[in-house]
Amino acid sequence: xxxxxHFDERGQAHMVDVGAKAETxxxxxxxxxxRMAPATLALILSGSAKKGDVLGVARIxxxxxxxxxxxxxxxxxxxxxxxxxxxxxxDDAASAIECRATVETVxxxxxxxxxxxxxxxxxxxxxxxxxAADRAMTITDVRLLEKRGGKSGDxxxxx
Numbered sequence: 001x002x003x004x005x006h007f008d009e010r011g012q013a014h015m016v017d018v019g020a021k022a023e024t025x026x027x028x029x030x031x032x033x034x035r036m037a038p039a040t041l042a043l044i045l046s047g048s049a050k051k052g053d054v055l056g057v058a059r060i061x062x063x064x065x066x067x068x069x070x071x072x073x074x075x076x077x078x079x080x081x082x083x084x085x086x087x088x089x090x091d092d093a094a095s096a097i098e099c100r101a102t103v104e105t106v107x108x109x110x111x112x113x114x115x116x117x118x119x120x121x122x123x124x125x126x127x128x129x130x131x132a133a134d135r136a137m138t139i140t141d142v143r144l145l146e147k148r149g150g151k152s153g154d155x156x157x158x159x
Contacts, residue, residue, distance in 0.1 A: 015075050021108040026149035028103050030115035032142030034123045035096040040134040044097065044126070045090055051129045055088050058099070058125040062086040065121025066103050066114040076113045079105050084118060099123055100145075110150050116142060 036044075044054045051057070063084045070078045083104040090097050101118035103111040123139045131137070147155045 013075060015077070016109075018077060018108040021151065023107055024149045026105050026107060026110045027147065028110060028112040028115035028144065029100065029146040030103075030112070030119045030142070030144050031098060031100045032119040032123050032139065033091075033094075033096045033098045034126050034137055034139050035094065036130070036137040037134045038092075038095045040130055040137065041090065041092070041095050041097070043133055044130060049130055050132070054126055054129045055097075057129060058088070058122040059086045061125035062099065062101055062118040062122035066101065066111075066118040069114045069117045072117060073113050077109050079107055079109065079111060079114065081105050081111065081114060084114075086118065086122060088122075097126065099126075110147055112144055112147050116144060 043049050047053060063086065065072075066081060066084045070076045081103060083102070085102045087100045088097055089100070099119050099122045101115050101122070103115040103118060105111050119142055120139075123142070127137050127139065143157065144155070145157045
């Protein structure tokens with residue numbers, strides 16, 4: 001088992017010193033889903049939700065979430081993000097929408113938390129925008145799919 005690097009030798013939480021690390025290109029991809037009633041999915045996809053373009057607003061929220069990650073996750077570093085891309089895929093059979101976020105930087109630490117925060121923020125925004133129609137929506141399977149760059153190497157989630 002690897003040692004957790006957000007704790008010092010006395011077991012106290014601290015921000016990891018990344019000052020000596022080389023700057024490298026780093027990419028992280030995360031995904032998650034929100035399940036809902038079929039009528040709610042149809043409402044979102046039709047673009048006729050009372051609050052407006054649900055997926056458009058959720059995309060902006062995801063980008064904002066990635067940029068604000070250090071404000072939410074106490075030990076994450078402020079990072080100069082170079083790109084955030086957000087995609088939504090509707091799954092009619094599951095009555096769900098999947099969000100996939102790709103975050104990139106050139107820096108000393110990775111962007112996994114930014115990608116996960118982007119997905120979480122997007123899914124929470126979808127919930128917020130249509131909760132009047134469906135309070136039973138379920139956010140699920142938020143996970144890291146891939147990360148590239150850095151000292152620890154690449155990671156790709158299994159099937």
